Amino acid sequence: MTDIGATEIRKGLAGVVVDTTAVSKVVPETNSLTYRGYAAADLATTKSFEEVAYLLWYGELPTAGQLALFTQRERANRRLNRSAQAVLNRIPETCHPMDVMRTMVSYLGSEDPDEDVPTAAANLDKALRLLAVLPTIVAADFRRRRGLAPIDPHHGLSYAENFLNMCFGEVPDPVIVEAFNQSMVLYAEHSFNASTFAARVVTSTQSDLYSAVTAAIGALKGSLHGGANEAVMADMIEIGAPENARAWLTAKLDAKDKVMGFGHRVYKRGDSRVPTMYDALVQVSAHCVQSDPSAGRWLEIYRELAAAMDERTGIQPNLDFPTGPAYYLMGFDIPMFTPLFVMSRITGWTAHIVEQTRSNALIRPLSAYDGPVQRPVPA
Numbered sequence: 001m002t003d004i005g006a007t008e009i010r011k012g013l014a015g016v017v018v019d020t021t022a023v024s025k026v027v028p029e030t031n032s033l034t035y036r037g038y039a040a041a042d043l044a045t046t047k048s049f050e051e052v053a054y055l056l057w058y059g060e061l062p063t064a065g066q067l068a069l070f071t072q073r074e075r076a077n078r079r080l081n082r083s084a085q086a087v088l089n090r091i092p093e094t095c096h097p098m099d100v101m102r103t104m105v106s107y108l109g110s111e112d113p114d115e116d117v118p119t120a121a122a123n124l125d126k127a128l129r130l131l132a133v134l135p136t137i138v139a140a141d142f143r144r145r146r147g148l149a150p151i152d153p154h155h156g157l158s159y160a161e162n163f164l165n166m167c168f169g170e171v172p173d174p175v176i177v178e179a180f181n182q183s184m185v186l187y188a189e190h191s192f193n194a195s196t197f198a199a200r201v202v203t204s205t206q207s208d209l210y211s212a213v214t215a216a217i218g219a220l221k222g223s224l225h226g227g228a229n230e231a232v233m234a235d236m237i238e239i240g241a242p243e244n245a246r247a248w249l250t251a252k253l254d255a256k257d258k259v260m261g262f263g264h265r266v267y268k269r270g271d272s273r274v275p276t277m278y279d280a281l282v283q284v285s286a287h288c289v290q291s292d293p294s295a296g297r298w299l300e301i302y303r304e305l306a307a308a309m310d311e312r313t314g315i316q317p318n319l320d321f322p323t324g325p326a327y328y329l330m331g332f333d334i335p336m337f338t339p340l341f342v343m344s345r346i347t348g349w350t351a352h353i354v355e356q357t358r359s360n361a362l363i364r365p366l367s368a369y370d371g372p373v374q375r376p377v378p379a
């Protein structure tokens with residue numbers, strides 16, 4: 001907190017309560033996170049991502065009939081139309097895949113005749129269409145960067161199975177499908193994080209949903225937010241072996257560098273989602289070790305690094321720490337990790353866009369000026 005005269009400034013809005021929300025509740029004191037009143041950890045281990053998306057958007061878990069209809073609509077909207085496919089193909093492969101996400105969402109907005117209709121019903125339709133088509137975009141981008149042709153969506157498969165099939169050409173072992181589903185549920189929503197807040201700021205000006213999601217993608221890309229899952233895996237590869245972890249960490253902290261995947265603005269005693277995702281990582285690692293014994297080193301590096309960080313600083317891992325190695329072991333290339341986060345967080349972002357629209361006030365804080373005093377313009 002800085003004081004300029006009588007003005008109290010909270011850099012980064014740290015500790016400032018900006019508005020109410022009924023979408024989720026983060027309680028750092030008890031390490032809990034609930035979506036619409038249900039513990040996110042329980043949802044992750046018992047519900048599909050589709051059910052959680054429905055919950056975040058409509059406030060209740062779906063009945064069997066509601067889920068069947070919702071699933072049908074999701075499956076019917078998976079295909080990327082020809083013009084959108086052509087746009088995707090024209091985006092340079094040299095750019096970061098998050099640039100592809102940002103550009104494609106922006107393009108999809110320009111194709112939507114209802115782009116500017118701000119009703120909850122219209123926005124929830126747009127949200128469902130994005131939920132359904134974003135995996136097709138991510139999978140096509142993943143494959144073209146490997147020189148491979150895209151695989152069409154398969155309407156008989158669940159969200160997670162279909163996405164993994166579009167990436168790898170087969171539905172992997174149920175252990176992988178389950179871990180991927182859990183990561184989607186855990187990444188789905190987290191109150192007023194930076195990207196959600198960006199979406200709410202854009203929505204507060206009465207702009208459209210695609211503009212708000214495009215802004216949110218830009219905010220998520222940064223390494224202090226969603227981009228950290230990529231940085232975590234790059235660091236683990238640099239460390240190479242568990243016996244190098246402590247020396248690597250000491251050098252990093254002595255240089256006053258941030259260690260990616262650790263720390264959190266709200267949780268100060270550990271991220272509520274980490275135990276569930278850590279368990280998923282353990283499952284994925286055990287599965288991968290069966291065919292490649294060296295795959296076990298990422299989990300060992302995880303444990304060494306987390307223990308050393310705790311001893312030296314007391315700072316705990318956040319969700320990006322277990323998802324990084326989990327996604328790597330599933331077979332994703334590192335630059336695709338944050339787009340996977342987008343595929344999930346589209347649910348939380350759009351739930352907040354609907355909430356902001358329903359109870360809107362233009363978001364426009366004040367600043368305290370500390371530049372030169374007023375002076376005459378030179379002749």
Ligand SMILES: CC(=O)SCCNC(=O)CCNC(=O)[C@H](O)C(C)(C)COP(=O)(O)OP(=O)(O)OC[C@H]1O[C@@H](n2cnc3c(N)ncnc32)[C@H](O)[C@@H]1OP(=O)(O)O
Pocket residue numbers: 012223224225226228257258259260261262263264265266315318319320
């Ligand atoms: C899904 C998500 O978006 S989760 C977040 C993902 N981001 C990361 O993993 C990036 C690494 N982490 C960080 O940079 C931070 O912990 C943040 C940005 C997430 C939260 O930061 P803030 O709440 O602003 O805390 P701040 O950065 O002020 O840290 C407080 C103190 O802890 C230290 N600290 C916090 N996180 C870390 C870290 N990851 N590595 C080293 N030191 C850290 C800071 O250096 C600071 O120390 P100081 O008081 O001696 O200066």
Ligand SMILES: O=C([O-])CC(=O)C(=O)O
Pocket residue numbers: 187189190192193194225264265266318319
């Ligand atoms: O809440 C935050 O600041 C960041 C985070 O963990 C998330 O968005 O999932």
